[in-house]
Every structure is written in C-alpha cells, then in structure tokens.
Amino acid sequence: MVLIDDLPPIEGEDVNLKTPQQIARRILIFSYLNCVALDSSLREEVVMFLIREKLWDDVSVQETALFHKPKLSEQEVAQIQWRAESIWVMLWAINKVETLGLPSDEVHPQAIFPLLPRFFETTSEFIDSATARARAEILDESDFMFRLNWGLREAHNRDKTIPGIDEFVAYERYVSLNWITGVVDQWQD
Numbered sequence: 001m002v003l004i005d006d007l008p009p010i011e012g013e014d015v016n017l018k019t020p021q022q023i024a025r026r027i028l029i030f031s032y033l034n035c036v037a038l039d040s041s042l043r044e045e046v047v048m049f050l051i052r053e054k055l056w057d058d059v060s061v062q063e064t065a066l067f068h069k070p071k072l073s074e075q076e077v078a079q080i081q082w083r084a085e086s087i088w089v090m091l092w093a094i095n096k097v098e099t100l101g102l103p104s105d106e107v108h109p110q111a112i113f114p115l116l117p118r119f120f121e122t123t124s125e126f127i128d129s130a131t132a133r134a135r136a137e138i139l140d141e142s143d144f145m146f147r148l149n150w151g152l153r154e155a156h157n158r159d160k161t162i163p164g165i166d167e168f169v170a171y172e173r174y175v176s177l178n179w180i181t182g183v184v185d186q187w188q189d
Contacts, residue, residue, distance in 0.1 A: 015139060017181060018182065024094055026090060026179075027116070028126070029059055030086055030090075032050060033066060035119070036067060047067055053124075085172035090176060091115055093132070094130040095132075105166060141177060152165065
C-alpha cells in the first residue's frame with residue numbers, strides 16, 4: 001500500500017479532542033438509531049428512552065428527522081447501518097476496543113453489542129466510565145485515515161483500488177475521526 005507522505009501532518013496542539021463522555025453519548029445515539037432502522041415499531045420507545053437518558057439534546061437535526069420518520073427508505077437504512085463503523089472507531093477511542101486494524105472488512109454488529117449497555121438500560125455508567133485513548137494514538141490514526149482516504153481517492157481517479165482496503169469502511173473511519181478530533185464540531189449527517 002502506498003500512502004502519500006507529502007500531505008500536511010495533523011498538528012497535535014491544534015486539535016481539540018471530544019471528551020470520552022461526548023464520544024460515548026454519540027455511540028449510544030448511533031446504536032439506538034440503528035435499532036429504529038431495523039425495527040420501526042421501537043421508534044417511540046427509543047425516543048422516550050433517549051429523552052429520559054438525557055441523550056436527545058445531542059441528536060442532530062437529520063437524526064431527529066430519521067427518528068420521527070414513519071418509514072425509512074432503503075437508502076436511509078443503509079446509511080444508518082454504516083454508522084456501525086463509526087461506533088467501532090468511537091469504541092476504540094474510548095478504550096472499549098483494543099485495536100482497529102486496517103479498514104479491510106465491515107465490523108459485525110455482534111462484535112459491538114457486548115460492549116454497550118443492555119438495551120433500554122441506564123446509560124450513565126457507560127458514559128461516566130468512558131476513558132480517552134492516548135491523544136497520540138488518536139492523532140496517529142486520524143493522520144493515517146486522512147492519508148489512506150486521500151490515496152483511495154487518487155486510486156479511484158485512476159480507476160484503481162487499494163487491495164485489501166474497503167473504501168467505505170475507511171471513509172466512515174475518516175469521518176468519525178474528523179469528529180473525534182474536532183475537525184468538524186457537530187456530527188455531520
């Protein structure tokens with residue numbers, strides 16, 4: 001795999017990382033949005049749960065619309081399901097996942113469930129106990145994903161691929177790390 005070395009580095013002192021609690025809250029929002037995408041009959045119960053757990057204020061405008069939409073399109077469900085990759089990266093960022101490895105395969109939801117609070121059970125312990133991975137590790141992964149996504153884009157422009165890399169997984173990781181490192185302040189839907 002060839003990565004581009006002449007791209008500008010991510011400067012550590014300019015980065016304002018999200019807190020472990022902010023990351024944990026986002027993980028939970030994505031998890032419950034996935035539940036609604038898979039079973040729309042849970043919609044009202046999930047929204048009430050998120051309000052009760054004081055997570056609703058962190059739900060984005062587009063996520064609010066998705067939570068309230070009576071029937072999601074196939075494309076919306078697929079986009080929501082891709083957030084499993086974001087959940088995985090965020091679990092890594094709060095030390096719930098040991099290593100990320102290369103973005104070669106999609107994460108299986110069965111790997112995620114045991115790392116989360118039980119369905120409809122209080123989330124405070126999960127949020128309060130979240131701890132940040134070392135700043136340098138997060139910045140190194142962010143830098144790597146920036147360079148890898150740049151390389152993927154360049155390969156795509158030449159009708160090529162990078163063997164062993166799933167470009168969609170790599171992109172989701174890139175987006176998630178941009179949020180974790182404060183490149184974007186609000187979650188971008």
